[in-house]
Amino acid sequence: MSGIISLIKWVLIIIGLIATYYMVSLQMQYGVTSKVISEMVSPKLHPESMAKVYMPMTNTLLDTGDITQASIIKIKVAKDVTNADVEEAMESIATAEGIRSVGMLPLSDMVEIQTGEKQRFLKIFQYCAPRTAMTMVQHSDAFSAYLPCRLALIEDQKHFETGGKEGDRWLYTLDMNFMIYGGAPLPDYLLEKALDVQRVMTAIQTGGAEGDF
Structure with missing residues (x-):
C-alpha cells in the first residue's frame, strides 16, 4: 500500500x-x-462561457486540429432531400420567421464557369434582421463582422466523387454561442434579440437539412 x-x-x-x-x-x-x-x-466572462463555448471549442480543436471546426455547427442533409428542397425549405422558414434573405452565392457554379471543371456543390445563403443587426452593432462595432448570418450548403468530397452514392451533404453555420456567451454577459435587451436570431437560424438550418417547411 x-x-x-x-x-x-x-x-x-x-x-x-x-x-x-x-x-x-x-x-x-x-x-x-x-x-x-x-x-x-x-471573472468578467459570462458564467456559462466555459461550458457553452470554451470547453467544447477546446475539445473540438484538440480532436481535429482545425479551429474552423471548433467554431461552427453542422447538420447532415437527409439523403432524400435535394439541394433544391433545402433551398426552398430555408427560404420558406426565413420568410415565416420574418428574417430577410439578403443574398445567395453559388460558389461552385461560379468556379465551374471560370475553370470549365465540375466542382462539388457549394452555395452560401445569407440572412439578416436589419433592426436587430443595427442594435447589435450599436452595442459593439465588432458585431458587424458577424453580419449577415450565413448558412453554407456543401457536398463533401466523397459525395462528389461517387455522384451522390456515398458521402453526405451538410449545412454549416457559425456557432452563435461564441457571440452570446463568449464574453461579458450581454445586456438583457440584446441577449433577447441574439437568442431569437439563434433560434431562427437553428430553425432554418434544421428545416433545410430535413427539407421540412
Missing part, C-alpha cells in the same frame, strides 16, 4: 512540475499567466 501511495505522490509531483513548466513558458513567451489568474479570481 505504501508503494502505491508513494507512486501516486510522484505522479502528482510530475504533473505539477509539467503544469508549472508550461505556465512559466506561457508567461515568458506571451505574458498571459498573470492575466489568466486574475480573470479566474475576478
